[in-house]
Amino acid sequence: MTKASIPRFSGRLHQKLGLGTWQLGGPNIVQGKAMGWGEISEDESLAILTEALKSGIQFIDTADSYGKGLSEKIVGKALLAATYSQDIIVCTKFGNVYLADGSTGQDFSSTHIHASVKASLQRLQREHIDVLLMHSPPDNFDWENYDRAPLEDLISQGLIRQYGVSSKSVYGAKRVMDAGFGSVIEVIYNALDRRVDEILVQHPNGLQYDIIGRVPLGSGFLSDRLLTENPHFGEGDYRSHMADRDKNWMLEHARKLAFLADLKGGLSANALRFTLQNPHISVVIPGARSVVQVQSNVMAANLPLLSDEQIHRIEQSVPSVPDWWKPSN
Template sequence: MAKASIPRFSSRLHQKLGLGTWQLGGPNIVQGKAMGWGEISEEESMSILAGALESGIQFIDTADSYGKGLSEKIVGKALQAASYPQDIIVCTKFGNVYLPDGTTGQDFSPEHLFASVKASLQRLQREHIDVLLMHSPPDNFNWAHYDRAPFEDLISQGLIRQFGVSSKSVYGAKRVMDAGFGSVIEVIYNALDRRVDEILSSHPHHAAYDIIGRVPLGSGFLSDRLLTEDPHFGEDDYRSHMADRDKNWMLEHARKLAFLADLPGGFSANALRFTFQNPIISVVIPGARSVAQVQSNVVAANLPPLSDEHIHRIEQFVPSVPDWWKPAK
């Protein structure tokens, strides 16, 4: 397994709260389909990043495909404006590509790896990338025949410090752990999808990994607003293309957790609070489309742990994910 030349990022963090920046890439329309979260101004994006950094958030997650590099550029600009950008841990991803015919594909070859790192460093205006992840390779990716030497080479050159995988699903993450690839895994974890607990927590290799919890607010379904309103997503928001059965299941089960709204901080803050308690999660990366959302996330990070009774109620009201989210037997 790869050994980073500096301590793992989890030992450098003061808190588990990070910031996801997919939303800062804007609508990102590909062949008429939204691949982002809708319009957001550069001014608002810069304010969000400034608010996060000023609040003490140290971990910023981005990717070269978020807005076709736009998110990385804005992160780079914000870090240059910050007082101590060297204290910030930046995680980015590579592998998703835009093809000449306008479609998308994936390329995890050494050639694309080196070109992607060079381009990301330029956009981020940094001399190194703290964490480089393969971006959503197939869950059945053939790790036995994938050469990790190019990643080790990038570490030896000082261009990256850790590498790993942002997994499509927890089942793909388990295969990464099985193969012992890298030292970082990014995986979905929230109150509606707790498969990390049953699939990764008991894995013999889990202690060797920094684990990033993504989608901690269930793609926005764990929000105070949706407790009383039905969701309406614009055409430039990727959630407008979600299958109805997924949206309906998430909305129904999020509302079963409405008791969290009665706790200090409100519903979203306590749903996020839940994710911080998992001992194998190193950092949690909620997105934010406003400074107010950043502030709400900071409130959640400073709340004490949920009680055992509240954890039990979450498990009771949402015992599992839908069967169609699980692999076919």
């Protein structure tokens, strides 16, 4: 399968910087648990998107489930106001659904694909979706028997340009590659979790895929502030529901990278720079909850390259993820 949209960002590194918009969906309470990043006003959301577009960011990542469509609506409104929105690549996702009893489920059926694409196009106020991803299917998803014809049909109709999977884990992403499904994979990659390098980069089908690096700042744990403070997450923040052992591991190992805080830009900027530097990552999508954070991300994308010695020190400081993040078999 030939690549369509994303590869044009693989040249100058600052062009690999995109924007994730999960945070623009607000708290998004599901079954009593926060599945977002807390309250944010529409004015602030639009200001974030406007600053991103003004700064030259050309890749926007969203999903139909972020705020039950709110993130897509705000992205659509911002793009409509931008005079150059035709140059922006929009990636959205489908498959997570809200049921009548307030619970959630997943639906990747042909019927739902077409309905969700139609609804996303309306919210985004666009004629096509550049990248459509299945949103976090189970890692053991049955790719052998999944019918990809509806997605190919959407490409034929000009409604989408590429499709792929936003994977729960790198192990699920490997199964996508094993099956040769689609041409885009979105997966976690940051200085604390570099399993993409170990598991996906050398895959026989690897050249077929563009990889979108998500969570480049380790869910906010790669923060200069947390080098000296303990984290406190509000009730509307999904991180308040993270297991203590995960939070403790993230904090402990982020602090092992404190030497990055001594470099120009600080820890967060250089952690983001680390992800942007990876030649196997096509686009990196940090979120931003303020205009200042957008500006910080853009600044990070224009920092000097980390040296081989500095990258080696990152790898030595955090050699692997915890065992409980790995498959048991």
